[in-house]
Amino acid sequence: MLSIESPMMLGPIVRETSLRVLMEFVVQPQAVQQKAVTLFDGKISVTLTDEHSPTRPIPIRLIRPVTDEANTDIPSDEIVEALSRLKLYRLQEQARMEVAAGEYDQASEHLHRLATHLLAQGERGLARTALLEAEHIQQNKSFSQQGRKEIKYGTRALLTSGKSTEDL
Numbered sequence: 001m002l003s004i005e006s007p008m009m010l011g012p013i014v015r016e017t018s019l020r021v022l023m024e025f026v027v028q029p030q031a032v033q034q035k036a037v038t039l040f041d042g043k044i045s046v047t048l049t050d051e052h053s054p055t056r057p058i059p060i061r062l063i064r065p066v067t068d069e070a071n072t073d074i075p076s077d078e079i080v081e082a083l084s085r086l087k088l089y090r091l092q093e094q095a096r097m098e099v100a101a102g103e104y105d106q107a108s109e110h111l112h113r114l115a116t117h118l119l120a121q122g123e124r125g126l127a128r129t130a131l132l133e134a135e136h137i138q139q140n141k142s143f144s145q146q147g148r149k150e151i152k153y154g155t156r157a158l159l160t161s162g163k164s165t166e167d168l
Contacts (some may be wrong), residue, residue, distance in 0.1 A: 007045070015048075022082045032066045039064055082159075088117055089155040092130075095137075096148065104141055108134040114151075126154045 013019050023040070031037045040062035046055045075083075091114040098107035111134035118127035133147040 006042075014039055015153070020078065020082075022079070034066060036063050036065050038062070084117075084121070085155075085159045088114060088121075089159045091117070092151045092155050095133075096143070096152070099137060099141075102141075104137050108137050111137070111151075114155075121158075123154075123158070126151070128157075131156070 025039045027037055039062060043057040043059045045057045048055065073139045091110050095107040095110040115127040115130040118130060129150045131142055133151060136144050136147060150156055
């Protein structure tokens with residue numbers, strides 16, 4: 001998850017490998033009163049660690065038409081998988097916020113839901129941690145320090161790597 005600061009830092013990117021970035025845009029209602037909406041207007045600047053001369057920024061502008069018709073195209077499997085992994089990360093975030101707000105039953109429920117999704121994706125170890133934390137929250141009204149970290153960074157690793165935590 002990236003912050004929306006300017007500049008937005010993607011972090012290290014390995015040369016000779018592909019990079020795919022999934023972005024979520026919140027479009028305000030007044031923006032769709034036009035025929036097109038600009039979702040992104042910026043540039044990509046790359047700094048290569050092994051070269052002394054700077055590279056030229058690459059301008060990027062993403063404009064989408066506004067229509068009354070919904071797009072019925074089926075998203076690619078990669079997008080569906082990325083959204084599924086994003087949902088896992090957001091479930092654990094929601095559980096953390098609920099614990100902070102004293103909503104322990106809801107937090108436990110979100111962790112159970114997270115565990116179910118993790119099991120469906122073959123993430124047995126992380127699912128077990130989520131279930132143990134759900135029980136810990138019910139008993140102690142807080143996350144355990146270790147469990148909170150394992151769930152947060154485990155779901156983040158799934159999101160950023162696109163691989164199973166069992167493979168990492």
